[in-house]
Amino acid sequence: MNLWLTALQSLARNKTRTLLTILGIVIGVGSVIMLMSIGDGLKKYVSGQFEALGSNIVIVLPVNLVDEQGRPATFRGSPPVGGKTFSEKDVRDIKKLHPGIAKVNPQVQKLMRVKSVSKQKQLNVVGSIDEYKEVRSITMASGRFYNDSEVNRFKKVAVLGPTAARDLFPNGNYLGKSVYISSVAFEVIGVTDPRGGGGGLGGNDLDDQIYVPITSLQKLVDSPGVDFIVVKAAGSDQIDGVISAIKTHLLKSRKADTFSVVDQRQLLGTVQSVIGTLTIGLSGIAAISLVVGGIGVMNMMLVTVTERTREIGLRKALGATPRIILLQFLIESVLLSLTGGLIGVLIGGGGSLIVNRFFPTRISGLAIGLALGVSTLVGIVFGILPARRAAKLSPIEALRYE
Amino acid sequence: MRSNKQPLLELKDVVKRYSLGETQFLAVKPTNLAVFHGDYISIKGPSGSGKSTLMHLMGLLDNPSSGKIYLEGKDVSSLSETRLAKIRNRNIGFVFQQFNLLARTAAWENVALPLVYAGVTTNERKSLARESLKTVGLEDRIDHRPNQLSGGQQQRVAIARALVNDPSLILADEPTGNLDIHSGEVVMKIFDRLNRQGKTIVIVTHEEEVAKHAKRKISIVDGVVKEGNKASLLLRNKWT
Numbered sequence: 311m312n313l314w315l316t317a318l319q320s321l322a323r324n325k326t327r328t329l330l331t332i333l334g335i336v337i338g339v340g341s342v343i344m345l346m347s348i349g350d351g352l353k354k355y356v357s358g359q360f361e362a363l364g365s366n367i368v369i370v371l372p373v374n375l376v377d378e379q380g381r382p383a384t385f386r387g388s389p390p391v392g393g394k395t396f397s398e399k400d401v402r403d404i405k406k407l408h409p410g411i412a413k414v415n416p417q418v419q420k421l422m423r424v425k426s427v428s429k430q431k432q433l434n435v436v437g438s439i440d441e442y443k444e445v446r447s448i449t450m451a452s453g454r455f456y457n458d459s460e461v462n463r464f465k466k467v468a469v470l471g472p473t474a475a476r477d478l479f480p481n482g483n484y485l486g487k488s489v490y491i492s493s494v495a496f497e498v499i500g501v502t503d504p505r506g507g508g509g510g511l512g513g514n515d516l517d518d519q520i521y522v523p524i525t526s527l528q529k530l531v532d533s534p535g536v537d538f539i540v541v542k543a544a545g546s547d548q549i550d551g552v553i554s555a556i557k558t559h560l561l562k563s564r565k566a567d568t569f570s571v572v573d574q575r576q577l578l579g580t581v582q583s584v585i586g587t588l589t590i591g592l593s594g595i596a597a598i599s600l601v602v603g604g605i606g607v608m609n610m611m612l613v614t615v616t617e618r619t620r621e622i623g624l625r626k627a628l629g630a631t632p633r634i635i636l637l638q639f640l641i642e643s644v645l646l647s648l649t650g651g652l653i654g655v656l657i658g659g660g661g662s663l664i665v666n667r668f669f670p671t672r673i674s675g676l677a678i679g680l681a682l683g684v685s686t687l688v689g690i691v692f693g694i695l696p697a698r699r700a701a702k703l704s705p706i707e708a709l710r711y712e
Numbered sequence: 713m714r715s716n717k718q719p720l721l722e723l724k725d726v727v728k729r730y731s732l733g734e735t736q737f738l739a740v741k742p743t744n745l746a747v748f749h750g751d752y753i754s755i756k757g758p759s760g761s762g763k764s765t766l767m768h769l770m771g772l773l774d775n776p777s778s779g780k781i782y783l784e785g786k787d788v789s790s791l792s793e794t795r796l797a798k799i800r801n802r803n804i805g806f807v808f809q810q811f812n813l814l815a816r817t818a819a820w821e822n823v824a825l826p827l828v829y830a831g832v833t834t835n836e837r838k839s840l841a842r843e844s845l846k847t848v849g850l851e852d853r854i855d856h857r858p859n860q861l862s863g864g865q866q867q868r869v870a871i872a873r874a875l876v877n878d879p880s881l882i883l884a885d886e887p888t889g890n891l892d893i894h895s896g897e898v899v900m901k902i903f904d905r906l907n908r909q910g911k912t913i914v915i916v917t918h919e920e921e922v923a924k925h926a927k928r929k930i931s932i933v934d935g936v937v938k939e940g941n942k943a944s945l946l947l948r949n950k951w952t
Contacts (some may be wrong), residue, residue: 627771
């Protein structure tokens, strides 16, 4: 009804003061929206990466990722990739463990500087064997993937993702050309089709990678280790058997908390829950500024009630009931904090669009709804005290107020 | 002849007591007073005499400490604030010394304020406010804001506001107190005319010039109310 209009008019009357008052809420809502959009974007990106892995995949990592209860473990000792590695023998042993194991892909992955004649770029260099192509369902846009004999013979050949190919060879002429990884020349023999997988996260975009035989990469970095092993099970009903067989085998040579064997879904769940916890934690910290903003709103409303004591007295004399006065000021404070919330959503949304150019973000309707809901709540909670004070004023006292 | 009719507003043994720390102070001493339909009453008294308190009691802005107040025969002396607000809205029009118009708000919206609380629709409010402004001769100022109007015009807007809900009683507290002599005369002539048209008016003032417009004169000194006009049987104040 017309109370909303009255509230709007009274806020518009003191624009500077109104804007300064809602600043706390703007900042609070803005940062919550941004953090949530980064968290959501990250989750979506990670899911995309895992889907691109293909189906019926079991991953063997040389690090303890999940504790006995299935919760994310703290990374003690070695980092997920790069620390303690598996050996070629581990790979060979695993291959023979269980009839349900269809394929075993050892993988070495390094972030390295890659040059063409004219360009250079920081790229994720993936070393594996020829089966990698089938396990990851890679299709070729041109040329071919490296084969078994090239892996066995330490051949310096490379397959580029489409983004990497475009960036290193802007003129499009790359087959047979050389790329230099750590100053060692590799012959480009093919380019994959786009695989998607979200925006660029630290060069980990699936289209922005370079694939080389694992043997030549191990030689290049002068380390025989395998960073992780991707096992493809023959069918989804085999996954549990495969996991327990690998676990049993690895326990013979390693301690229980130095490796993990997880299927894709489990790993995805773990990573998602880590991101989720992190997002909630950070958003919670940002939400503290909402409380600060709410106190600002309360302060302003108390000042407003004092300033407008005579007006309140007049309205009461003319027939405004205490309830209507209460509503009038409550609506004003809700409008105040909701305006702050809306501006915060716009700023947070804009910010997350900018961040999206470097980092995957996703603005969910839930985040926006939550932000607006919380700012309305802030308006009610911090507006109730000033509004009650206004409603309780005696009309005579209020009219006499100078 | 008056006594046969039911009073519009009746105060029976009304007392208003304030406590100042330990001591109690009677702002209005036991008072009996009846206002009849069509009355034009002035309440005169020096400042501190209790006339404002009396006015607040008559305007149902305050409950009496003891005694009863009847509006059209109905006891309204101990109703809740909400009930009183609704009764004030329908039955009493206020005119204040300070005008008390909402700043930066058009004249017609000021006039329409009581209608907002009576739940009248926006369109109807505007046309009723226009009618009311016409009564006080300001039909060409409906969109003006208080700061674009002279003091006299502002007080006329306030009178239009007091009239807009067609109340049975108009209470004016020093309506000319903030006006120059000429504007004050204009305002008083409006009250005279409204009374001729049948409105019941009570004016609180300390100026004889204003009080003489009224047909019934009441004075109050130290909380004691006296009927000033000749002899009136209606006033049965025990202390007179």
